[in-house]
Every structure is written in C-alpha cells, then in structure tokens.
Amino acid sequence: MSTIVFFHAHPDDEALSTAGTMALLSESGNRVILVVATRGEEGEPVPGVLKEGELLEERRTEELIKSADLLGVARVEFLNYRDSGMTGSPSTSNPECFWQANVEKASLRLADLLCEETVDLLVIYDPNGGYGHPDHIQVHRVGTFWADQIGLKNIRWTTLNRDSIKKTIELAMETAPDEGLAGIGDDLEERRQRVEEESFGSAESEITHAIDISDFIEKKREAISTHRSQIGEDSFFLQIPNDQFVNVFGTEWFINPKETRKENEPFKSNLFN
Template sequence: MSTIVFFHAHPDDEASATAGTMIRATRQGHRVVVVYATNGEHGQAPDPLPEGVSVAEHRRGEAEASARVTGTARVAWLGYGDSGMAGWEQNAHERSFHSTDVDEAARRLAEVLDEERADVLVSYDWHGGYGHPDHVKVHHVANRALELAAHRPPLLESTMNRDHMRGLMAAAREAGASEDEAWDVDVPMQDGNPIGTPEAELHHRVDVRDVIDLKRAALACHASQTSDVGMMLAMPEEHFLAGFGFEHYTEPGREPGMVEGWPF
C-alpha cells in the first residue's frame, strides 16, 4: 500500500478539495497524511469561542475531527501564520506563510516526506486554485520540497474543473438562480486569473460520489467557517453531489488529456 501526503494551506481546505480522495485512499488501505501550512487563525471564530481557546487552537481541533472522518493517519502542522486574503496587511507579517522563506518551509515539508517515505505528494496547481496567497505558496513550497527531499515522490496538484463549474453555473441560471448564486467562473480572482483549470489541462478526475456523505461530514467538522463551509453545507444534496462529487488533479509532466480513474 502507498503513503499519500496531502499538503494544504488551512484547516478546512482538505475537506472541500481532497476529502473524497482521502476517504477512498484510506478505505483501500493506503496511509493518508495531511500537512497544514498554516494554523488558519484568520478564519472565522466560532460563536462563542470557548474561553482560553484561540481561533487557531479551535481550528486545529476541527482539523483533527475531519481527520477522524477521512481516516487520516497523521496530521502535521508547519505552524506558519495565516496570511489572509490577497492584499491584506497580514500578507507581510513576519511569520505569515506568504512571507516566509520558501526553502525554510520546503525543508520542513521535505522532512515529513522523508519520515513517511511518501509515495505521492498532493499540493495545489500553479495559482492555488483561486489565487489565495497561501495556496499559491503551497504550490511553490511543495515543488521546492521535492527538490530537497532525499525521498522524492511523484506530484499531483489539486485544482477545480473550470469547464465543469461553468456548466453548473449555466444550469443554475437557467433554473432561476441569482447572480450571487450563479456567478461567472471566468472573471478574474484574487491574482487576476479565473478560478481553477480548464478541463483540457486536467489529467485526473476522481469519482468520489460513493463517499459524498463522508466528504460532507468532513466539511461539517469545520462548522466555525460559516461563510464558505456554511455555504457549501447549505447546498441541497443533489447540488452538493454535482459540485463536489468529482475531485480533479493535474500531474506535471504528463501528456494532455483527462482520465477518469484512480491516479494512485
């Protein structure tokens, strides 16, 4: 069996992006490890936040709960500060992930890869899916970690299928959805690029519809994040299945063409 290391920017990113793949992997007997770059302290605070507990500590607890749902064997933290959204003053804070030295963070990730003798590393596409500074940094740190690691596994990059999302939004508009509910996926995001990746540039589509209830349960572990996780969980079950029933990956160096199947 394989050891698959998933490298994510914040607690809850694993649940929305790769939880279905993680669940399928653990069901097949693979060892799943998740590494979080940041503590997610600029996420939403639960109401009420328990006395003496920080947002970061609370979100770590939520991540551990999600790991129990997905069957994740190890949760590791690089411990950098959440950089906030693009343009926030927190981007430049001394210990923010965005401003940290790439080699420093990469060495720490490489240590996990070597400790685990990882068979696969999963990170993000070149613009972090939607341009978030921490997501973009995950991409760069992951690639550098592979150069520094003594044991260098192949790389897959989690992303979103822009064409599939465009079709979902078109169907929603035809069904009478508002502009807020059915937004234009081709408008520039935080870094000036549209969300996700065109289908022609994808390599793997993983069908996770048979574990969609568990993926939804992993998301529910991050209930404090009401603005994004709350929005996802509020979706009717059939809409959630359509939007989150497949997880997409690029594989650097692979010939063009998306394959539906199991890439591990």
C-alpha cells in the same frame, strides 16, 4: 500500500478540496498523511461560534483533527507558520506568516517532519493555488521544492474545474434560478463572472485526473461540517440538497504536471496512474 501526502494551507482546505480522495485512498488501505501549513488564524469566524477566551487557531486545530479522523488520515502535522490572510491585507507582511517564509527553509521544515516516511505521491495545489490565496500559492512552491530535493517524481495538483463550475452555474441560472443551488440564487451572476476569470481553477483541457468520489460524498460533507468556525449552518455547503451536492462535489479534479491529456482522451480515474 502507498503513502500519500496531502499538503494543504489551512484547516478546511482538506475537506473542501480533497476529502473524497483522501477517504477513498485510506479506505483502500493506503497511508494518508495530512500536512497543513498554518492553523488558519486569519479566518473569519462564524459569529458567536467561539467560546469566551477561545482562540480561532485552537478551534480550527480541533476541527482539522476531527475532519482528518473522519477521512481515515493516519497522521496529521502542522508546519506551524502563521496564516497570511488574503492578498492585500496587512497580515501578508507579518514575518511569521507562510507567505513571507523562505521556500527553501519551509521545505526543510517539511523534510524534517516527514524524514521517516517513504512518500509515494504528493498532492499540492496548482501554481495559482486554485484561486490565488498567498498561502495556497506558497504550498505549491514549497511542495514542489521539497519533492525536487528528495527526488519524488509523483506529484498531483488539486484544482477546480473552471469549465464544469461554469456549466453548473449556467444551468442553475437557466433552469431554476430560485430553487437551484439552494440559497445562492442571487449570487449566481457574480459567481459566474468570478469563475470566468482566468485565475480561478484550471481549464478542463489542462486537467488529467477526475476522481469519482460519489461513494464518499457523505464523508466529504461531514468533514466540511466539522469546520463550524468557518462554515455556518446556513452556508451553501451545508444547505444544498444531497442530489445537488453530489453533482457539484462528486468529482475531485487533479493535474499531473508531467502529462497532457489529448483532446477527447478520457480523464484518468486513478490518482496513481
């Protein structure tokens, strides 16, 4: 049995990016720990979803715990920084927010939380945090610093496969622009342009690991749907038909920063290798 720490920025990131891998690892007898830096105070709640007087961070905490439960997570912890919000918003200058945190101090907070654990593998975001969100970038920095301090060598970066997403969108644009990728037909061109920007995910050539999570695809979707304050009933994630959902989300992509994959060399299918 190994202990794997998944370090995420906000409630829902675990479901959207690594849910399948978490479920796979916990089901195969490993100890999966989820640490989340913030409670997602700056998220945009789905209209009407909060009860009177209910705070978004309270709801998002509950949602995260439900999602973690579904995925077989053994332990959930919050670093309790404030959500920094998107780049350019005033919330990024709040002294309590994660983006403003001193990397060394935040890493000490993480070290305190996990002092009793023997961690075999740490999962954080790639250096750009997948798509440039300040809290995701900070997870990368703090996680890297902490691993360095404790001498943990096994790190994987969760990332988006830019080339694969581009291919999926282009195929949808060609074959069935109206019915493909349910509900997002109109946005396809815009989405394709966004994916083309260098800052979005990683090029396939940089990716070392492809984890097939098709056996856990229903769990992934269920985990996503626990985050109802962020993901409405009519959202792409919940509307897309099952067969397309598995095409788009059935593989989770990771990078071992100490490795390069040679051209034509297959991806590794086991996160530990």
